[in-house]
Amino acid sequence: MDFDDVAQNAQDVSVIFFEGLHVAQLKFSQKYGPVCRFANPASLNGATSWVFINSPENIQHVCATNVRNYNRRYLPDIYTYVTHGKGILGSQGEYNARHRRLCSGPFRNKWQLQRFSSVVVERSKQLVDIFTAAAAAQPGGAFATDVAVQAQRLTLDVVGLVAFSHDFACVEQVRRDLAGAAPGAGGRSAAVLQDRVLWAVNTFGEVLAQVFITPLPLLQAMERLGLPHLRQLGEAVGVMRAAMLDVIAERRATLAAGGEGRDDLLQALLTATEEDGRGLSDEELWEDVHDIMGAGHETTATTTAALLYCVSAHAAVRDRVEAELDALLADGEAPTYESLERMPYLQACAKEVMRLYPAIPVFPREAAVADVLPSGHGVAAGDVVFMSSYALGRSAEVWGLEPLAFDPDRFFSPEREAAQHRFQWLPFGAGPRMCLGASFAQMSVCLMAATLLQRFRFTPLSPSSPLIPVGYDITMNFGPSGGLRMSVAPRQRQQQQQQ
């Protein structure tokens, strides 16, 4: 079947470049239907065309039925430039599959997840204590803060502890922040940065986003000219690499001396061996741990912040979440891994948040050979097939009328959930390159939100609209509204309110 040709006029190109691929994908599906072909505007990687698909049936074909033809993730040239095909995110084929196997173990294993859940809850409780003190210090018993910044601090602590038992102590920074200085304005506020490693983590993400679709020859020219972007990127990678190699050397020395190991990702990787008995080199180890931190930190933070916002901005939803938490947990009792499954409504809220605000909005693949999609549209060898959880999540064809309404019952009502296609809710992507931290992320987001919503009521200040105006660089951010500023006040348990 021919494409109802072809999205490539100047207006369409400007949507891609100025509004982003995720918005383009949504707009093109509204304008041209669920499949459209786009002559590659940047000639990246020599691919012939970009094919945008936005229907669960076609996505199922690419990510499951004929996945062999699409098992290469399309990677912008900057990835190859930085990672040289190493790490999990920037690699392909057998290297990627091998490293995914090694790294995903701890994030799937129930025992490890349970252990990681205590890290999440302990650090969230520390934040609760800090918030409680900050509220008590205010005459009105409430204070205002950028919840996106605080969620970023919380998740950076959690991911550091879980990945390599390093405590960034960012949550402690919240205490100092609330005691005096004005709260930071955005997700990457300078106030978050406590040491050079944190500077490096954030600079890495920022610069990567700035040169995201710059083709390789241009990157090489920028390097020759010594432009600041790439110099900063190189410096950030150098700082992260040196810090991580120190941690690895220290841990290897402890193990060699018969010292006690740790229950973290690094330990799992240090002791992992391939069938041929070979372990990972230090270089391979640092790339993998770095990727897990990079992929897991901001994604989990922004999702948690968006969840706190959405629940708080919808009074009826907030009342149901509070009722669920108060019925389940006694006064002062912290949520646990086990109690999560008895929070179906909060879990439904988290899913609804990820439908509207997926932290990573697109997941592209390259076609190895020519193929025909279930819709009858042809794909040529080398085409890049773009799929977008953002466009899928906001599609009226997929979700019915009012796709932008925040309605957690889509995932709470068994009948409504049963009517959904298996490939229509995909915030973690799908297929062999799907997010390997999905279970850990869902658990962390819900446990952090439960610990905070159990004790506080959040009131959105800025923005205050039901729909959050989000932006995307590599991952989602709240730049368009300058953060997620909310007032935070301790709340009474619902039973107490009724007395």
Ligand code: HEM
């Ligand atoms: C709410 C939080 C998160 C969201 C929404 C999210 C989403 C995603 C998405 C959409 C992808 C690309 C999938 C694809 O191409 O099909 C991805 C990849 C990845 N994610 Fe996550 N992620 C989250 C948290 C995490 C966490 C906590 C970790 C680590 C513990 C993690 C580790 C990874 C890794 C390593 C990859 C690359 C996989 C590969 O290239 O083979 N993510 N994530």
